[in-house]
Amino acid sequence: MKRLIQLTVNGQAHDLVVTPVGTLLDVLRDDLGLTGAKRGCDLGACGACTVILDGRPVNSCLTLAVEADGSDVATIEGVAAPGRLHPVQEAFAVHGAVQCGFCTPGMVLVTKSLLDECPEPEDRQIREALSGNLCRCTGYVKVLDAVRAAARRLRAREGVR
Amino acid sequence: MGDYAVVGKSLPRVDAAEKLTGAARYTADVRLPGMLRGKILRSPLPHARIVSIDTTRAERLRGVHAVIMGRDTAGLRVAFVDTPKYPADEPPFALDRVRYIGDEVAAVAAIDEETAREALSLIRVEYEPLPAVFTAADALRPEAPLIHEFDYPGKTIWEDWGARGRPAGDPVPRTSNVAARTAVAFGDVDAGFAAASHVREDRFETVPVAHAPMEPHAAVAWFDPSGKLSMHVSSMGIFYKRFVLAKALGVPISQVRIHKSYVGGAFGGKIDVFPYEVGAALLARKSGRPVLIELSREESLTATRMDFHANVRVKTGVDRDGLITAQDIQVIVDTGAYRGSGPVVVFLCYSYNIPVYRVPALRYEGLAVYTNNPVKGPKRGHGAPFIRFAVDSHMDMLAEDLGIDMVELMRRNARDRGEVMPTSGDTLRSCGLKDALAAAARDGQWAARRRRTDWRSSERYRRGVGMSACSMFSGSPYYPFGSAAVIKLHDDGGATLFAGTVEMGQGSETTLSQIAAEELGVPLDDIRIVSGDTELTPIEFGSFLSGGAFVTGKAVRLAAADAKRQLFEMAARLLEADVRDLEARDKRISVQGAPHRSLTYAEIIALSVKHASGDPIIGKGSVKSVPDAELHPSLSTARGRWTEAYGFAAQLAEVEVDTWTGTVEVRRLVTYHDCGFPLNPQVVEGQIEGCVSMALGQTLQERIDLRQGQVFNPDFLGYRLPITHDMPAMVSGMIHSDEPYGPFGAKEVGEGAVSGVMAAVANAVYDAIGVRITSLPITPAKVMAGLDRARGGRG
Numbered sequence: 001m002k003r004l005i006q007l008t009v010n011g012q013a014h015d016l017v018v019t020p021v022g023t024l025l026d027v028l029r030d031d032l033g034l035t036g037a038k039r040g041c042d043l044g045a046c047g048a049c050t051v052i053l054d055g056r057p058v059n060s061c062l063t064l065a066v067e068a069d070g071s072d073v074a075t076i077e078g079v080a081a082p083g084r085l086h087p088v089q090e091a092f093a094v095h096g097a098v099q100c101g102f103c104t105p106g107m108v109l110v111t112k113s114l115l116d117e118c119p120e121p122e123d124r125q126i127r128e129a130l131s132g133n134l135c136r137c138t139g140y141v142k143v144l145d146a147v148r149a150a151a152r153r154l155r156a157r158e159g160v161r
Numbered sequence: 162m163g164d165y166a167v168v169g170k171s172l173p174r175v176d177a178a179e180k181l182t183g184a185a186r187y188t189a190d191v192r193l194p195g196m197l198r199g200k201i202l203r204s205p206l207p208h209a210r211i212v213s214i215d216t217t218r219a220e221r222l223r224g225v226h227a228v229i230m231g232r233d234t235a236g237l238r239v240a241f242v243d244t245p246k247y248p249a250d251e252p253p254f255a256l257d258r259v260r261y262i263g264d265e266v267a268a269v270a271a272i273d274e275e276t277a278r279e280a281l282s283l284i285r286v287e288y289e290p291l292p293a294v295f296t297a298a299d300a301l302r303p304e305a306p307l308i309h310e311f312d313y314p315g316k317t318i319w320e321d322w323g324a325r326g327r328p329a330g331d332p333v334p335r336t337s338n339v340a341a342r343t344a345v346a347f348g349d350v351d352a353g354f355a356a357a358s359h360v361r362e363d364r365f366e367t368v369p370v371a372h373a374p375m376e377p378h379a380a381v382a383w384f385d386p387s388g389k390l391s392m393h394v395s396s397m398g399i400f401y402k403r404f405v406l407a408k409a410l411g412v413p414i415s416q417v418r419i420h421k422s423y424v425g426g427a428f429g430g431k432i433d434v435f436p437y438e439v440g441a442a443l444l445a446r447k448s449g450r451p452v453l454i455e456l457s458r459e460e461s462l463t464a465t466r467m468d469f470h471a472n473v474r475v476k477t478g479v480d481r482d483g484l485i486t487a488q489d490i491q492v493i494v495d496t497g498a499y500r501g502s503g504p505v506v507v508f509l510c511y512s513y514n515i516p517v518y519r520v521p522a523l524r525y526e527g528l529a530v531y532t533n534n535p536v537k538g539p540k541r542g543h544g545a546p547f548i549r550f551a552v553d554s555h556m557d558m559l560a561e562d563l564g565i566d567m568v569e570l571m572r573r574n575a576r577d578r579g580e581v582m583p584t585s586g587d588t589l590r591s592c593g594l595k596d597a598l599a600a601a602a603r604d605g606q607w608a609a610r611r612r613r614t615d616w617r618s619s620e621r622y623r624r625g626v627g628m629s630a631c632s633m634f635s636g637s638p639y640y641p642f643g644s645a646a647v648i649k650l651h652d653d654g655g656a657t658l659f660a661g662t663v664e665m666g667q668g669s670e671t672t673l674s675q676i677a678a679e680e681l682g683v684p685l686d687d688i689r690i691v692s693g694d695t696e697l698t699p700i701e702f703g704s705f706l707s708g709g710a711f712v713t714g715k716a717v718r719l720a721a722a723d724a725k726r727q728l729f730e731m732a733a734r735l736l737e738a739d740v741r742d743l744e745a746r747d748k749r750i751s752v753q754g755a756p757h758r759s760l761t762y763a764e765i766i767a768l769s770v771k772h773a774s775g776d777p778i779i780g781k782g783s784v785k786s787v788p789d790a791e792l793h794p795s796l797s798t799a800r801g802r803w804t805e806a807y808g809f810a811a812q813l814a815e816v817e818v819d820t821w822t823g824t825v826e827v828r829r830l831v832t833y834h835d836c837g838f839p840l841n842p843q844v845v846e847g848q849i850e851g852c853v854s855m856a857l858g859q860t861l862q863e864r865i866d867l868r869q870g871q872v873f874n875p876d877f878l879g880y881r882l883p884i885t886h887d888m889p890a891m892v893s894g895m896i897h898s899d900e901p902y903g904p905f906g907a908k909e910v911g912e913g914a915v916s917g918v919m920a921a922v923a924n925a926v927y928d929a930i931g932v933r934i935t936s937l938p939i940t941p942a943k944v945m946a947g948l949d950r951a952r953g954g955r956g
Binding site: 001007017019022030033034035036037038039040041043046048056075076077079080085089092094095096098099100101102103105108126127128130131132133134135136137139140141142143144145 | 171173174176177178179180181182183184186187189190192274372373374375376377422423425426428455456485665666667707808843844846847850851852853854855876877878882883884885886888891893
């Protein structure tokens with residue numbers, strides 16, 4: 001019944017015993033104690049459980065753990081070094097994009113992933129990228145401000161290099 | 162106002178880093194050794210008698226540690242309202258009947274979710290279906306089945322706070338499905354209508370919508386070896402939750418501790434004490450292990466609380482100048498299978514409406530009616546969205562009848578500072594309503610756009626603007642009736658603030674820390690806040706009825722002032738100076754005119770410990786939410802003081818209607834909110850933007866699809882929340898009215914701006930296409946039907 005899988009999570013390799021119905025979200029939250037990925041709907045409709053799977057943002061509640069076998073997973077806990085914030089996280093803090101915080105990890109990961117791929121997104125692209133991440137607190141106004149600011153910041157940093 | 166160093170500044174939130182790194186712990190993130198998972202068995206029927214429940218097979222299943230049901234609750238009933246007139250009516254687990262689809266019947270705790278789910282399937286319940294009703298109108302018919310056959314009078318939760326009790330006795334038979342009634346009358350209503358030069362009457366309807374915080378409800382419970390209960394809960398006020406939980410479990414308050422959790426949004430939907438919370442505690446007691454109950458999104462949407470179905474009738478008489486001479490309002494809400502907040506909402510539909518316009522004579526009736534639908538509770542604005550939708554749509558129609566511009570009509574009737582509210586006696590010590598109206602009209606280019614076609618894009622796409630206004634309390638006399646705060650100064654002059662607030666997104670940890678820093682004269686970084694724990698913090702009002710910043714903020718300011726007074730007194734002693742000659746700057750107290758005679762805060766604190774019997778300086782402050790109020794006001798007559806300050810907002814919507822498809826696009830939403838003084842403008846803007854977004858959802862797209870008591874869209878695929886693409890350009894401005902009773906002049910901001918959006922959009926749609934929509938949501942189908950009628954009328 002149970003299966004042995006291997007996952008690399010935030011750079012650390014894990015051997016895990018999972019059930020065939022267990023999701024990646026279950027494994028992260030219950031087996032690895034990484035509760036930054038949130039269970040908001042269990043249906044892939046809210047984006048609160050977003051993690052980066054082999055470089056792409058996915059709803060971890062819709063990803064079976066066995067499907068992720070051998071994959072590389074990045075979660076919110078691994079975005080920045082301990083005690084530090086990634087420029088995307090910093091922009092969210094400065095621009096007031098965080099309220100209750102439940103959607104925040106998913107928003108940050110999707111933003112990071114967008115800006116990794118597309119450093120100069122148009123507004124339409126930002127809205128599209130975040131259209132699968134629900135937020136009930138902010139009305140998205142300050143989230144969009146933060147993403148624009150993060151893009152500027154990251155570009156400036158690239159320029160310096 | 163510009164001379165503050167910390168308040169009034171858009172400083173980043175103190176909880177941001179934790180939330181941005183995944184470190185912030187919400188209730189469902191709590192992991193304890195040996196923790197079990199709890200699941201609830203719910204009624205599949207809208208109304209039925211329980212003939213029998215057989216749990217033996219579930220109990221025998223391997224991995225199951227406890228099963229509970231109604232008989233484990235000692236016949237207790239809990240409710241949001243529990244007064245002599247409206248005794249608690251909701252058993253945490255069904256005793257003999259179920260009254261809605263989702264009503265709690267039993268609960269199990271098992272080693273994991275899968276086992277718990279399997280155990281639920283092994284519980285056998287035999288039901289005898291009963292006739293059910295699903296609308297308030299049907300429930301009010303004389304032949305309707307009684308949803309509650311008895312009231313159960315007895316000791317109410319308020320009794321130890323001085324509420325009159327009714328002796329526990331035999332159940333009192335009920336004769337109708339009216340769960341609560343509020344009736345208010347003042348002035349000579351008949352004479353007012355007789356004197357009016359114009360009278361009109363209109364009807365409006367709103368449908369249930371969901372709070373839908375991103376965090377589904379959850380609870381963790383465990384007992385320590387001495388028998389004390391500890392819990393993490395999704396709450397909006399830990400002391401209220403502890404109070405009701407202790408009552409529900411029949412244990413002293415000091416035996417219950419709520420531990421801190423961040424709360425992932427609430428919007429009114431997490432105030433109540435819920436059966437799953439009582440269930441978690443009972444399962445933990447029975448199993449001897451910690452129990453986590455995490456509701457699914459479906460349970461959270463359908464079986465906690467939702468907003469009301471409301472029918473509103475408004476009749477108004479006006480004189481030639483458009484001044485209101487008399488008003489007659491009736492509100493009927495479907496409150497669902499239990500009272501929920503029904504008695505409160507029919508009171509609030511009066512109380513949130515009356516501060517906006519001057520009404521010399523009023524007849525108001527509010528009825529909350531039992532049905533076999535899910536239970537209704539407070540949702541952001543709590544009645545204000547539907548009463549303001551009705552009244553300001555109606556005002557827009559009156560304005561057209563009279564040939565008076567809507568903003569001018571609103572301005573003529575709007576209340577001013579200094580006015581005293583009828584029945585409550587509340588005084589508007591600050592009132593920026595007219596300033597808000599003027600600012601919203603200016604920024605929304607009202608004069609250039611209203612009733613004009615020259616700025617429209619085409620015949621197909623028509624544009625219009627609409628306006629509405631609203632009002633909201635700043636805390637009320639409701640348990641625990643006040644807040645206290647403690648500030649402990651540290652060796653280096655930094656401080657820890659102990660305040661019972663629950664951080665649920667509103668930014669209370671940040672704004673309260675800012676208040677403490679400002680008053681103490683230290684930077685925000687020097688403040689650390691301990692919150693959300695009933696053992697570590699003094700009693701706190703809670704973050705509902707929009708009293709968080711206003712009530713608790715005042716207590717924090719007093720605590721900081723107390724600590725500062727002690728610092729000054731110690732400094733005066735040490736510097737051998739008169740305390741009145743001292744001044745503080747940059748965490749240093751010095752003698753005016755003699756800057757060399759000075760000590761740092763750190764030095765004073767250290768010397769205080771040395772010289773004052775170890776006193777490290779601890780400040781304390783407390784305040785009542787409404788100092789003049791004995792207890793809560795009468796919900797049925799609306800008499801009694803209710804709040805110290807009202808917030809106001811004016812909201813303008815600019816819409817574009819596609820006349821081919823009926824789609825309404827809100828292009829721009831301008832809000833001016835009179836919040837007194839913004840303690841943190843960025844946090845205030847965030848509250849306004851959140852209100853507007855939630856309100857636009859309710860206005861244009863959100864609707865719980867209830868059919869025969871069953872929710873047909875119990876998830877985020879069927880119940881569509883606004884997404885990034887749906888958001889219009891927002892202008893979120895603040896009116897500084899400097900509330901004299903508020904901390905630094907602040908008053909409410911978290912709820913007000915939700916309530917003017919509906920009428921603003923409906924009025925803008927009328928301005929664009931001449932179609933009046935009187936029920937929410939404003940769907941393309943309704944718009945097309947209206948356009949067809951208009952065309953037919955012309956033809």
